[in-house]
Amino acid sequence: MMPINQKLILASESPRRRQLLAEAGFSFDVVSVKVSEIPDKNLNVNDQILDIARRKARQSYADLKASRSDEFIVLSADTEVIWEGAPLGKPQDRNDAYRILKLLSGNVHEVLTAVCMISSPSGRELSQVETTKIFFKNLTDNEIWTYIDTKEPMDKAGAYGIQGLGGKFVEKYEGPFDNVVGLPISVVRDLLAKF
Numbered sequence: 001m002m003p004i005n006q007k008l009i010l011a012s013e014s015p016r017r018r019q020l021l022a023e024a025g026f027s028f029d030v031v032s033v034k035v036s037e038i039p040d041k042n043l044n045v046n047d048q049i050l051d052i053a054r055r056k057a058r059q060s061y062a063d064l065k066a067s068r069s070d071e072f073i074v075l076s077a078d079t080e081v082i083w084e085g086a087p088l089g090k091p092q093d094r095n096d097a098y099r100i101l102k103l104l105s106g107n108v109h110e111v112l113t114a115v116c117m118i119s120s121p122s123g124r125e126l127s128q129v130e131t132t133k134i135f136f137k138n139l140t141d142n143e144i145w146t147y148i149d150t151k152e153p154m155d156k157a158g159a160y161g162i163q164g165l166g167g168k169f170v171e172k173y174e175g176p177f178d179n180v181v182g183l184p185i186s187v188v189r190d191l192l193a194k195f
Contacts, residue, residue, distance in 0.1 A: 006071040006119060006195075011060035016163065017077060017183045024185045033060045033076070045082055046112065046129050052078040053114035054127060061118040072120050073195065079113040079182045081158025091159045097148050100159040104169075106138040111158070111180045115187045119195050126191045130184040132175030134162075139169060 008028040010021060021028055035055040039048035056076035064072060080087040083103055091097035111134060116127040152166060153159035160166030162173075162180045176184045 006073045009060065009064060009072050009074050011056050011074050011076040014182055016181050020178050020181060020183045020185060021188070024188070026188075028075070031060055031064065033063075035059050037078070039087060045080070045085060045087060046114075048087065049078050049080050049112050049114040050116070050127055050129060053116040054125070057116040057118050057125070061120070061123070065120060073192070074118045075115070075188065077113055077115045077183050079111065079157055079179075082110040082112055088158050090157055091154060094148050097153045097159040098144055101139060101144045101147070101153070101169075104136045104158065104160070105144070106136060108133060108135050109158070110134070113179050113182060113184055113187075115184065115191060117191045117195070124195070126194055128187050128191060130176060130179045130187050132173055132177070132179045134173050134180065135171040136169055137171045143169075
C-alpha cells in the first residue's frame with residue numbers, strides 16, 4: 001500500500017465503491033455529492049462519463065475546501081454500460097430492466113468507468129477512463145424476469161450486477177473485473193502515484 005499524505009475522500013454513496021476501496025486497503029472518508037448525472041449529448045461517450053465524474057469531484061472539492069483545513073484528495077467515479085456506442089443507464093422500472101437485459105442477451109457490450117481525483121490545496125485534477133468488455137450468455141425470458149424479481153438490477157447501470165446474481169449471465173470478460181463493479185483500483189493507484 002502506497003503512503004498517501006493527504007486524506008482520501010470518496011465522493012460517492014455507492015456501497016460497491018466503498019467495499020472495493022476498503023478491500024484494497026485504503027483508508028478514506030465518504031462524502032455524499034448531489035450533481036446532475038444527465039450526460040452531455042454534445043460529448044462522445046468517454047467524455048460524457050468523464051464529465052459526470054468530474055462534476056462529482058469538483059462539487060465535492062468545492063464543498064470540502066470551504067469546510068476543511070487539512071489536505072485531502074477527492075476521488076469520484078462514474079460507471080456506465082455502453083451498448084452500441086450509447087450508455088444504457090439504470091433501469092427506470094421492471095419493463096425497462098427487461099428491455100436492457102434483452103438487448104445485452106447473447107451480445108457483447110462495454111463497461112466504462114471514469115475516475116477523477118482532485119488534490120488540495122493545489123486543485124490539481126487527474127482523470128482516466130477504464131474499459132472492460134463483457135460477453136453475455138443468451139438469456140431466456142424466464143431467466144430475465146426471475147432476475148428482475150430479485151430487485152438486484154434496479155439500481156445498476158445496465159440492469160445487472162456482475163458481483164451478484166447477474167454474474168451468472170456473463171460468459172467471459174476482458175479487462176478489470178472491479179471496473180465493472182464500479183471502481184478500477186489499478187486506475188486509483190495510478191492516479192494517486194501521479195500526485
